[in-house]
Amino acid sequence: MGRWEPDAAGRLREAAMALYAERGFDGTTVAEIADRAGVTARTFFRHFADKREVLFAGSELLQERMVAALAAAPADATPMAAITSAVLASADFFDDIRRDYSRRRAAVITSTPELLERELIKMAKLTAALRQGLLDRGVPPDVAALAAETGVGVFRVSFERWISAPDDVPITDVLQATLQNLAALTA
């Protein structure tokens, strides 16, 4: 066994979620989170840039996967088909184990302006990354921007529906349903 328990970042994430859900974001201090995770506040800030970031730490990974799926789409796929595969790739992230976590996380975020701000910028970054991914595929700028915007829109709507759906509904189903709605709208 090492000198310290492993996965300090993971423990900090769980501790933060539990405390934010219990006492609210403002009612929780970093020192309390660190305490519960068995580390010091200084260590918290070595793992997360600030008190908000602890709830958004996996979002770069989600973005990377979606961008990877975008790049992996066949070269002759239409922009919409490529974006679709990126959107569907997001499902890998939200297995059933994470649904409960996602629910509590969403509840905290929507009730805390500071966290809403952070969420918006994460979505903006995701949009920018997808747009760049489309540009790399040779999609014209205007189409790329619109498709990226649309893809993130689909993801957001789907995610929101998924966390309020019954437990036996997989996120993949919701994503596909939303994509079909979109197709129907623009048909």
Add this chain to the structure above:
Amino acid sequence: MGRWEPDAAGRLREAAMALYAERGFDGTTVAEIADRAGVTARTFFRHFADKREVLFAGSELLQERMVAALAAAPADATPMAAITSAVLASADFFDDIRRDYSRRRAAVITSTPELLERELIKMAKLTAALRQGLLDRGVPPDVAALAAETGVGVFRVSFERWISAPDDVPITDVLQATLQNLAALTA
């Protein structure tokens, strides 16, 4: 003359912009801003909720005007026509006097993540307000959401172009050009 110089909020705004532009957002303390404005830091927080808000005060007024223009559109105007008048109403806000201020402000915001977050949430609020305004006009929910999103998009693109345009180009012209581009796109 009163006990204190009038318009403390205005002085704080100007002081903040000058210092943010000169030393950057992080390199400026609230105490310094207050000092330059001839008040104390405590007074700064009586006028602005936090250090970021000093750059965004006034955005509620912009929102109010756009929503008012939306409501003032003829009852039989199409959703797009109503949104168009709301977008054009934003021009009242950005007379030529404000162009320079807007430029410096935009430079500071785009180079400061914390301020970008705040800007995103202001735009989100504007979008929500316009959507509600459309709903109040009896526009169907789906159309309202899309039209609001589009209207804010036009505003953003136009604003960005305006601040990088020559000094003799009025924002109204840019707004109208962008609206025409949009019409051409969807034609």
Add this chain to the structure above:
DNA sequence: GAAAGTGATGTCATTGACTGACATCACCGA
């Protein structure tokens, strides 16, 4: 016209987010 508000500000004290500098010590590779 004196007394009693009122409102914007100052002063003081405190909490808590965040940072820099330096120490510690299990582990790992030469």
Add this chain to the structure above:
DNA sequence: TCGGTGATGTCAGTCAATGACATCACTTTC
């Protein structure tokens, strides 16, 4: 065995943000 290396602790400090209370020109009221 020994000198890194990396994750953590410790400590001191800055600064954003807030609450409690004081001040005092100006206004209202009787």
